[in-house]
Amino acid sequence: MEELVKVIANALVDNPEAVQVSRQEEEDKIIIELRVAPEDMGKVIGKQGRIARAIRTVVRASATREQKKVIVDIVD
Amino acid sequence: MNSVEISARTVEEALEIALQKLNLTEEEVKIKILEEPSKGFLGILGQKMAKIKVTPNIDPLALTKEFLEEITQLMGLNVDMEVLADNEYIKINFVGKKLGILIGRRGDTLDALQYLTNLVVNKYNYQSGSNSERIKIILDVEGYRQRREETLTKLAYKMAKKVQQTGRKVVFEPMNPQERRIIHTALQDEEFVQTISEGVDPFRRVIIKKV
Numbered sequence: 001m002e003e004l005v006k007v008i009a010n011a012l013v014d015n016p017e018a019v020q021v022s023r024q025e026e027e028d029k030i031i032i033e034l035r036v037a038p039e040d041m042g043k044v045i046g047k048q049g050r051i052a053r054a055i056r057t058v059v060r061a062s063a064t065r066e067q068k069k070v071i072v073d074i075v076d
Numbered sequence: 077m078n079s080v081e082i083s084a085r086t087v088e089e090a091l092e093i094a095l096q097k098l099n100l101t102e103e104e105v106k107i108k109i110l111e112e113p114s115k116g117f118l119g120i121l122g123q124k125m126a127k128i129k130v131t132p133n134i135d136p137l138a139l140t141k142e143f144l145e146e147i148t149q150l151m152g153l154n155v156d157m158e159v160l161a162d163n164e165y166i167k168i169n170f171v172g173k174k175l176g177i178l179i180g181r182r183g184d185t186l187d188a189l190q191y192l193t194n195l196v197v198n199k200y201n202y203q204s205g206s207n208s209e210r211i212k213i214i215l216d217v218e219g220y221r222q223r224r225e226e227t228l229t230k231l232a233y234k235m236a237k238k239v240q241q242t243g244r245k246v247v248f249e250p251m252n253p254q255e256r257r258i259i260h261t262a263l264q265d266e267e268f269v270q271t272i273s274e275g276v277d278p279f280r281r282v283i284i285k286k287v
Contacts (some may be wrong), residue, residue, distance in 0.1 A: 003150055
């Protein structure tokens with residue numbers, strides 16, 4: 001799932017080399033943290049968070065087989 | 077995929093360096109001049125270098141397929157893509173087994189992936205500043221959109237009839253703009269009912285009322 005977030009983020013931003021994805025596993029959820037270059041924040045969030053929402057929708061669909069809830073966090 | 081910015085004494089020289097760096101020919105790139113060179117006074121004062129930005133041409137179809145192949149594979153799906161493309165549209169119909177998760181609830185996942193693919197493929201066009209070259213990508217799964225349109229059209233007629241008979245309005249579930257348009261279009265020539273949309277996305281919904 002980290003890889004999926006990474007591929008999508010890489011394709012959206014201008015500075016793919018700055019894209020970092022990490023995964024934290026908690027009891028009832030998996031948290032995927034996405035970091036991008038400051039000037040690329042808009043490219044992964046979008047107006048009113050539309051892009052972030054689309055990324056989350058796709059990742060969540062791919063995680064339906066997981067028992068845990070998957071959260072994609074965009075960190076600055 | 078990435079563009080390069082090169083400064084040199086002349087535009088030609090900068091272009092040559094850029095092409096060498098990208099390992100491409102002039103036909104395979106877009107060139108944007110950021111700064112014109114100037115020789116300055118007597119070739120000494122105020123000399124300015126030429127600066128250009130060179131971006132490789134993107135084949136939208138190849139990029140679309142590559143991106144979607146990677147995504148679907150990472151989602152653990154085994155899909156084939158039927159491609160229909162011209163200069164303005166790329167239509168991709170995914171075929172395969174167990175593609176329900178690619179559609180999602182009322183097409184949520186499919187819409188999200190379609191939105192992301194449009195952004196990714198058009199990113200390079202935006203950068204070069206030519207909106208005219210924007211290409212629209214439409215994704216479908218086993219004809220899902222087509223079937224959904226037929227279902228919504230049928231539902232629209234049925235509800236319009238109900239409104240006409242009872243005189244009471246019918247409020248639909250929230251839908252995305254494309255789906256709302258299907259309802260509006262289906263009923264635009266009906267004399268006894270009218271359709272309006274109310275609310276704010278993503279909760280905006282269609283209402284059928286008696287005229």
